[in-house]
Amino acid sequence: MPGYYDxxxxxxxxxxxxxxxxxxxxxxxxLDPGTETNSVEKGAKIDLPFWLAHELxxxxxxxxxxxxxxxxxxxxxxxxxxxxxxxxxxYPYFYEFGCKLFPLVGDKSIGLFLxxxxxxxxxxxxxxxxxxxxxxxxxFVLRLSKxxxxxxxxxxxxxxxxxxxxxxxxxxxxxxIVGHKRKTDLH
Amino acid sequence: MAGQTxxxxxxxxxxxxxxxxxxxxxxxxxxxxxxxxxxxxxxFGPFLPQIPCTVPLWLAVALKKxxxxxxxxxxxxxxxxxxxxxxxxxxxxxxxxxxxxxxVEISRLLLDHAHDDIPEVYMVRSLIExxxxxxFHKVESGLETISGRTHAVKLKNLSAMEVNLxxxxxxxxxQAFYKHDSPExxxxxxxxxxxxxxxxxxxxxxxxxxx
Numbered sequence: 001m002p003g004y005y006d007x008x009x010x011x012x013x014x015x016x017x018x019x020x021x022x023x024x025x026x027x028x029x030x031l032d033p034g035t036e037t038n039s040v041e042k043g044a045k046i047d048l049p050f051w052l053a054h055e056l057x058x059x060x061x062x063x064x065x066x067x068x069x070x071x072x073x074x075x076x077x078x079x080x081x082x083x084x085x086x087x088x089x090x091y092p093y094f095y096e097f098g099c100k101l102f103p104l105v106g107d108k109s110i111g112l113f114l115x116x117x118x119x120x121x122x123x124x125x126x127x128x129x130x131x132x133x134x135x136x137x138x139x140f141v142l143r144l145s146k147x148x149x150x151x152x153x154x155x156x157x158x159x160x161x162x163x164x165x166x167x168x169x170x171x172x173x174x175x176x177i178v179g180h181k182r183k184t185d186l187h
Numbered sequence: 188m189a190g191q192t193x194x195x196x197x198x199x200x201x202x203x204x205x206x207x208x209x210x211x212x213x214x215x216x217x218x219x220x221x222x223x224x225x226x227x228x229x230x231f232g233p234f235l236p237q238i239p240c241t242v243p244l245w246l247a248v249a250l251k252k253x254x255x256x257x258x259x260x261x262x263x264x265x266x267x268x269x270x271x272x273x274x275x276x277x278x279x280x281x282x283x284x285x286x287x288x289x290x291v292e293i294s295r296l297l298l299d300h301a302h303d304d305i306p307e308v309y310m311v312r313s314l315i316e317x318x319x320x321x322x323f324h325k326v327e328s329g330l331e332t333i334s335g336r337t338h339a340v341k342l343k344n345l346s347a348m349e350v351n352l353x354x355x356x357x358x359x360x361x362q363a364f365y366k367h368d369s370p371e372x373x374x375x376x377x378x379x380x381x382x383x384x385x386x387x388x389x390x391x392x393x394x395x396x397x398x
Contacts, residue, residue, distance in 0.1 A: 155355070165202060
């Protein structure tokens with residue numbers, strides 16, 4: 001897992017999760033917009049950033065409820081068509097978040113769900129990422145989570161570099177390299 | 188994990204692979220007389236006009252640029268051989284045909300600098316392009332079958348440039364699948380999909396961490 005200094009890890013831990021407090025807490029009424037006194041009641045439901053929820057969960061002060069991105073609706077979406085689910089704008093840290101969340105929450109099916117989603121989206125991504133050109137950003141790129149985007153970038157940049165190397169020094173002879181149009185080409 | 192946040196996971200650039208390919212030996216026919224060259228990588232005998240000799244590719248291209256030799260095409264680059272290879276590639280959807288390891292780079296260098304020495308140069312160029320396309324599509328279709336069970340992906344007879352092309356992507360994909368498929372996360376046994384000969388599963392899964 002990426003470590004302490006990783007930027008995307010830090011950003012990812014800023015996601016909000018809904019927690020239920022087991023114990024009362026004094027002096028942190030800031031967290032709950034609804035209280036009059038400067039404290040949190042036992043049993044209150046509050047949204048905390050993940051890094052805070054993680055620590056409190058380890059000390060057994062709260063219990064984390066599964067956020068909506070791993071809930072039933074998402075599972076139905078993924079079953080319908082995994083590749084169309086828009087992870088880029090809604091949950092860019094989908095996979096990393098799931099991996100971190102998994103040991104804390106009682107639901108064991110998250111791990112399998114993550115893997116299933118990834119495997120399905122991967123197939124779609126494979127062919128498209130290799131044939132994408134430098135300028136045109138296909139629409140589906142906006143739907144990728146951060147991790148998937150790195151994969152896509154790796155494939156695309158190596159492909160583009162190879163193409164540049166091929167036409168280097170050729171100048172006018174470039175037209176002889178134009179190949180047949182294949183069905184996986186995007187344009 | 189190392190490499191997961193590394194944005195430049197590709198170790199070789201295309202130009203560097205070409206540089207390594209230039210060490211391959213090739214036959215030339217010099218048209219000048221020159222003394223023997225004693226280089227670190229070997230001694231290349233005295234050059235006499237019209238006597239063929241073997242030199243590294245970089246030396247051959249350098250001499251050719253100065254007009255001091257003509258390069259003899261390697262055997263595998265004839266139209267008949269390439270057509271055979273192309274037919275065989277199209278027929279077997281899973282295997283790659285044996286080709287010289289640096290065929291992409293060698294063919295590009297020769298086609299650029301020595302196109303008057305190659306018979307039917309346009310045919311050769313288009314055949315090599317076709318071969319490259321077919322092989323690359325095979326690589327892609329082989330990559331589709333990677334699942335969590337794959338420890339390593341075996342691609343036999345792949346050339347240097349093709350390997351370099353897929354290296355960053357494949358390395359990251361394998362890492363991602365490993366991360367998602369770690370023993371703590373998968374609770375039930377997975378039914379393994381049909382495996383193609385390209386993707387080799389090295390026996391039963393060995394857990395790298397103690398349960």
